[in-house]
Amino acid sequence: MIDSMKLEQICREAGHMALRRWPGHGHDLKTWEKSPGNPVCEADLEVDGFLRRELQALLPAAGWLSEETSDDKERLEKGLIWLVDPIDGTRDFIRGRKGWAVSVALISGGRPLLGVLIAPARDEVWSARAGKGAWRNGERLQASTRSRFVGARVPAHDLPKQDRDLSKVEQPNSIALRVAMVANDEADLVATLRWGFEWDIGAAALIAREAGAVVTDAFGAPLAYNKRDPRAFGLLATAPAIHADAVERLAERAARLS
Numbered sequence: 001m002i003d004s005m006k007l008e009q010i011c012r013e014a015g016h017m018a019l020r021r022w023p024g025h026g027h028d029l030k031t032w033e034k035s036p037g038n039p040v041c042e043a044d045l046e047v048d049g050f051l052r053r054e055l056q057a058l059l060p061a062a063g064w065l066s067e068e069t070s071d072d073k074e075r076l077e078k079g080l081i082w083l084v085d086p087i088d089g090t091r092d093f094i095r096g097r098k099g100w101a102v103s104v105a106l107i108s109g110g111r112p113l114l115g116v117l118i119a120p121a122r123d124e125v126w127s128a129r130a131g132k133g134a135w136r137n138g139e140r141l142q143a144s145t146r147s148r149f150v151g152a153r154v155p156a157h158d159l160p161k162q163d164r165d166l167s168k169v170e171q172p173n174s175i176a177l178r179v180a181m182v183a184n185d186e187a188d189l190v191a192t193l194r195w196g197f198e199w200d201i202g203a204a205a206l207i208a209r210e211a212g213a214v215v216t217d218a219f220g221a222p223l224a225y226n227k228r229d230p231r232a233f234g235l236l237a238t239a240p241a242i243h244a245d246a247v248e249r250l251a252e253r254a255a256r257l258s
Contacts, residue, residue, distance in 0.1 A: 002058065002059055002106065002114065003058070004114065004127070004129065006058060007055075007058065007104070007106075007114060007116060008116055008125065008127060010051070010054045010055065010058065010104075011051075011102055011104050011116040011118045011125075012118055012120075012125065013050070013054075014047050014050055014051050014054075014086070014102045014104075014118065015101075015102045015118035015119070015120040016120060017043075017046060017047055017050055018043050018046075018047050018086070018087055018093070018100075018102060018120065019120040019121065021041070021042065021043035021046070022043070022093060022096065022121060023093075023094065023095070023096040024096035024097065024098065024121055029041050029042065029043065029094065030042045031094050039090050039091060039094060040068070040090060041087075041090060041093065041094055043086075043087060043093065044067075044068050044086050044087050044090060045068055045086075047086035047087060047102060048066055048067075048068040048069060048084065048086040051066075051082075051084055051086060051102075051104065052064060052066065052069065052082075052084075055082045055084070055104070056082070059080065059082070059106070061078070061080060062078060062080040062081055062082050062106065063075030063076075063077075063078035063080065063081035063082070063226070064081060064082050064084075065081055065082070065083050065084070065198065065199060065226065065230060066082075066083075066084040066085070066086065066199060067084070067085045067086065067197065067199045067200075068086055069084075071230070073228070075226060076226065076228060078226070079108065079109060080106060080107065080108050080113075081106075081107045081225075081226050082104065082105075082106060082107075083104070083105040083106070083107050083112075083198055083199050083202040083203075083225060083226075084103065084104050084105075084199055085102075085103040085176070085199040085200055086102060087100055087101075087102065088100060088101050088102070088103045088174040088175065088176045088177075088199075088200060089101060089172060089173035089174030089175075089176075089177065090173075091173045092172060092173035092174065093173075097172075097173065098119070098121040098122050098172070099171075099172025099173045099174050099177055100119070100121065100172070100173060100174050100177075101117045101118060101119040101124075101126075101174045101176050101177050102116075102117070102118040102119075102120075103115075103116075103117055103174075103176045103199065103200070103202070103203045103204065104116045104117075104203055105202030105203040105206060105225075107202060107225045107226050110224050110225050110226055110227075111130070111224075111225065112128075112130065112202050112203070112205060112206035112225065113129070113130050113206075114127075114128070114129055114130070114206070115127065115128045115202065115203030115204065115205075115206035115207050116203055117176055117177070117180060117203050117204060117207065119174075119177060122177075123137075124136060124137060125137055126180050126183075126203075126204075126207050127207070128203075128206045128207040128209075128210040128211075129210070130206065130210070131210075132210070133210050133211075134183055134206070134207045134208070134209075134210035134211040136180070136183075136184055141183045141184050141185075141207070141210075141211035142185060142211060142212060143182055143183050143184075143185060143208060143211040143212040143213035143239060143240075144182055144185045144187065144188040144213065144238075144239035145185075145212075145239055145240075145241070146188040146239040146241065146242055147239075147241040147242070148242070149242045149245035149246065149249070150165045150166070151165070151166065151167050152166050152167065152188035152189045152238075152239075152242055153166075153167050153168075153169045153186070153187045153188045153189070154166045154167065154168060154169065154187060154188070154189050154190070154191070155168075155169055155170060155171040155172070155178040155181055155187050155190060156168045156169075156171050157171055163249070166189070169181070169186065169187055175190075175192065175196070175200050175201065175204070175235070176200065176201065176203060176204035177204070178190045178204075178237075179201065179204035179205060179207070179208050179215070179235070179237045180204050180207055180208065182208050182211075182213045182237045182238065182239070183204075183207045183208040183210075183211035183213055184211070188238065188239045188242060189236075189237070189238045189239070189242065189246055190235065190236070190237040190238070191218070191234070191235065191236050191237075191238075191246060191250060192218070192234050192235045193218055193233075193234050193250065193253055193254055193257050194233075194234065194257070195231050195232070195233055196231065196232060196233075196234070196235060197230055197231055198225050198226075198227070198230040198231070198232070199230070201215075201223070201232075201235055202225060204237075205223060205235075205237070208237045212240065213237055213238060213239065213240070214236070214237070214238055214239075214240050214243040215235070215236065215237045216235075216236050216243070216247075217232045217233055217234050217235065217236070218233055218234020218235065218236060218247075218250055218254040218258070219233070219234070219247065219251070219254055219258075220236065220243070220244075220247040223235075233254070233257075233258045234250075234254055234258070236250070
């Protein structure tokens with residue numbers, strides 16, 4: 001069994017590495033776009049390199065899939081892979097805002113086994129192990145138990161007209177931190193209607209699930225990992241009692257946009 005404390009220590013160190021580059025502390029930072037509207041910075045690459053070296057040393061048998069590394073399809077032959085987003089929420093990171101996190105998951109047989117989120121600008125450490133619960137800063141998490149869809153708390157800057165019966169709460173740029181908000185009963189619903197990557201959600205989905213939330217794609221189907229195409233359309237993380245209502249609310253839009 002992998003040493004969870006060692007894994008968390010490595011992830012904490014990666015978070016501190018990123019924090020030392022964070023413009024929120026007045027540091028200069030080189031940034032550019034990988035593609036139009038898709039920013040990256042030197043901290044993304046530094047953290048990615050550090051995590052790849054340390055995590056592969058921790059578990060040499062595991063494959064590797066990261067936002068900032070060219071995909072090696074040999075990972076498909078592995079029963080275990082590391083799934084990494086070195087800085088989830090790069091836009092907030094670049095702007096000196098706190099809504100970013102280092103996201104690391106260990107995937108076993110297509111499902112998350114371990115997940116860690118480090119949000120050092122927020123002094124937060126989130127973790128989960130499949131079947132063993134989820135934690136933030138040493139406290140066990142209990143997800144939202146909301147039973148009524150109308151009025152559900154959603155991390156959002158604005159809501160479409162058809163969703164204005166819901167309630168806005170703070171929205172970090174990091175999708176992983178938004179999902180973690182459901183795990184910590186700070187939100188009731190997180191939904192996306194776009195193609196996203198496994199590394200965005202692997203750790204947070206496990207944390208939310210272990211806290212008692214339901215996490216699926218936009219159509220309500222289970223998420224799978226270490227696929228040849230490491231994408232899924234949309235994400236739903238909700239309190240269990242409102243998940244079916246969320247799927248119904250989004251069904252027409254999901255079908256049209258997918």
